[in-house]
Amino acid sequence: MDVKTCRSLDPKTVKALIAEANPSLTISPRCRGGLIISNAFFSDLIFPGSSLTISPNFHCKSLYLVGSVEFVGVISAQDRQRLWQNRIKGIQRVLRILEEPVGQERARQLINLLCQQFGLEAARQIPLEFIQQVGAVTTQETLLAWQQQGQGPAQLSLTCQPDDPALIVWQPSLPRLQQWSGDQAEFLGSELESAA
DSSP, X not given: OEEEEBOOOXXXXXXXXXXXXXXXXXXXXXXXXXXXXXXXXXXEEEOTTOXXXXXXXXXXXXXXXXXXXXXXXXXXXXXXXXXXXXXXXXXXXXXXXXXOSOHHHHHHHHHHHHHHHHOHHXXXXXXXXXXXXXXXXXXXXXXXXXXXXXXXXXXXXXXXXXXXXXXXXXXXXXXXXXXXXXXXXOBOOSOOEEOO
């Protein structure tokens, strides 16, 4: 896959790129991090190797960066198509969990998925409010699922704090991508890398 690696982007730039529905922006398949995009009703979990493109009518209210995330810009239409298919596969993984009628089991399966995908430490950092919204589960069901993982509730982040650097609250007043200056959304060099 031909990619251009982005500089480490600040959260506002990530938000601006997603707001522009940039079809070439993806999460690198080489990283272990991901992204949770939330609106008023549900959250979308985006795994490594997936496109970040979202529907313009999604009305994103916040983003949460899970673990260490590397963003890349994909060059070819064929690679963009494959990464979009990866995104669909990730959505299908979550949908299979959501088909479980028992909330406690949904929470357990979602916690297992988060730990497998992002690692225990990164998964523990995800505030419960995001896990609850992704899995349509209650606080109690989520806490019980973490206890089954061997993690006590005192070790968990129950809610996002306003100063949490991984939380990005969506503000409609943000400037559009074209208005950003400097190197905030600039790609590094012109050399292409091959992602394994």
